[in-house]
Amino acid sequence: MQQTDFDLSGFTPYLLNQAAEAQSVDFSSIYKNRYGMLRTEWRVLFHLGRYGPMSAKEISTLANIHKTKISRAVRALGEKQFLARETSGTDRRVEHLVLRPPGHEAFDYLVEAAAEHERALSRKLGKQNVKTLKLLLKALASRQ
Amino acid sequence: MQQTDFDLSGFTPYLLNQAAEAQSVDFSSIYKNRYGMLRTEWRVLFHLGRYGPMSAKEISTLANIHKTKISRAVRALGEKQFLARETSGTDRRVEHLVLRPPGHEAFDYLVEAAAEHERALSRKLGKQNVKTLKLLLKALASRQ
DNA sequence: TGCTTATGGTTACTTTTGTAACTAACAAGG
DNA sequence: CCTTGTTAGTTACAAAAGTAACCATAAGCA
Numbered sequence: 001m002q003q004t005d006f007d008l009s010g011f012t013p014y015l016l017n018q019a020a021e022a023q024s025v026d027f028s029s030i031y032k033n034r035y036g037m038l039r040t041e042w043r044v045l046f047h048l049g050r051y052g053p054m055s056a057k058e059i060s061t062l063a064n065i066h067k068t069k070i071s072r073a074v075r076a077l078g079e080k081q082f083l084a085r086e087t088s089g090t091d092r093r094v095e096h097l098v099l100r101p102p103g104h105e106a107f108d109y110l111v112e113a114a115a116e117h118e119r120a121l122s123r124k125l126g127k128q129n130v131k132t133l134k135l136l137l138k139a140l141a142s143r144q
Numbered sequence: 145m146q147q148t149d150f151d152l153s154g155f156t157p158y159l160l161n162q163a164a165e166a167q168s169v170d171f172s173s174i175y176k177n178r179y180g181m182l183r184t185e186w187r188v189l190f191h192l193g194r195y196g197p198m199s200a201k202e203i204s205t206l207a208n209i210h211k212t213k214i215s216r217a218v219r220a221l222g223e224k225q226f227l228a229r230e231t232s233g234t235d236r237r238v239e240h241l242v243l244r245p246p247g248h249e250a251f252d253y254l255v256e257a258a259a260e261h262e263r264a265l266s267r268k269l270g271k272q273n274v275k276t277l278k279l280l281l282k283a284l285a286s287r288q
Numbered sequence: 289t290g291c292t293t294a295t296g297g298t299t300a301c302t303t304t305t306g307t308a309a310c311t312a313a314c315a316a317g318g
Numbered sequence: 319c320c321t322t323g324t325t326a327g328t329t330a331c332a333a334a335a336g337t338a339a340c341c342a343t344a345a346g347c348a
Contacts, residue, residue: 006194012261012277012278012281013168013170015281016168019281020157020164022284023160026157057325066305071326071327071329072304074327093314093325114155117155117157118155125280125283132276133277133280134154134159136269136276139269182334184335201297215296215297216334235344237342238343
């Protein structure tokens with residue numbers, strides 16, 4: 001690749017961003033419009049729905065999200081009555097986060113929407129291509 | 145894909161974000177640390193270096209970036225002495241943005257860094273895989 | 289010309305994110 | 319117990335991004 005020929009539209013970080021943004025518009029509009037949720041809120045909700053009650057710290061570690069972002073997302077989800085916070089009996093610094101019925105409903109709805117999103121993607125690119133794409137993305141995400 | 149089996153780590157928007165973020169850390173740290181630039185500033189600088197002088201509106205259209213983001217990036221680049229603004233002779237609303245020597249230097253340095261970034265990526269994934277990846281990302285970015 | 293509408297660009301305001309400092313609780317060693 | 323060091327979580331402040339309203343100029347047209 002010659003310097004003078006370098007084209008931003010073929011630059012991987014740029015392409016990744018464009019693709020991520022385009023995909024995000026599709027999906028994030030769902031949890032934004034329907035539940036007024038932010039991305040971190042969706043991710044926190046997802047972890048609680050998928051893996052059951054856990055602490056903010058556990059989500060932070062599992063999902064690799066900074067604790068301040070988790071803290072804000074948890075508060076927001078609490079205000080929406082999507083989860084309850086129960087102080088741990090063994091360590092009073094820790095709060096166990098538990099989904100409440102509205103949280104479960106939102107989780108179910110969003111997981112189905114996500115699955116549909118994946119099916120649409122498969123129809124668009126083909127099953128094999130999606131598989132390849134995911135493999136490559138995982139390789140990129142794991143920083144060596 | 146069954147709902148109860150749905151795994152966020154295999155969800156395409158999530159994977160895209162993780163990959164984009166990981167790649168971004170690699171490259172954005174260069175223009176951030178070396179020049180104190182933001183992503184939009186780098187993109188504006190790139191367009192001026194690659195395609196020559198043009199107006200904010202032209203960059204906005206070409207790069208698909210909102211005009212307020214362009215406006216802020218242009219001001220920042222001006223403060224860094226990376227570009228000059230010349231009011232158009234034919235339309236006094238328009239300013240032609242022209243790179244100044246420090247801007248050219250930064251452009252050259254960053255384009256070379258970007259090229260090296262791409263080479264490293266090729267070594268990591270293999271040339272063919274990078275090609276495939278880009279094709280798929282472009283398909284995703286073009287919203288149908 | 290005079291009126292309306294559109295365009296390039298900036299500014300003001302709000303929302304979101306990043307960073308660092310902070311509180312409260314625990315843990316380990318003396 | 320007391321000191322020192324950690325850890326879970328929150329808060330405060332600063333940086334950044336999104337949105338909408340706002341100038342100034344230009345363009346279209348009666």
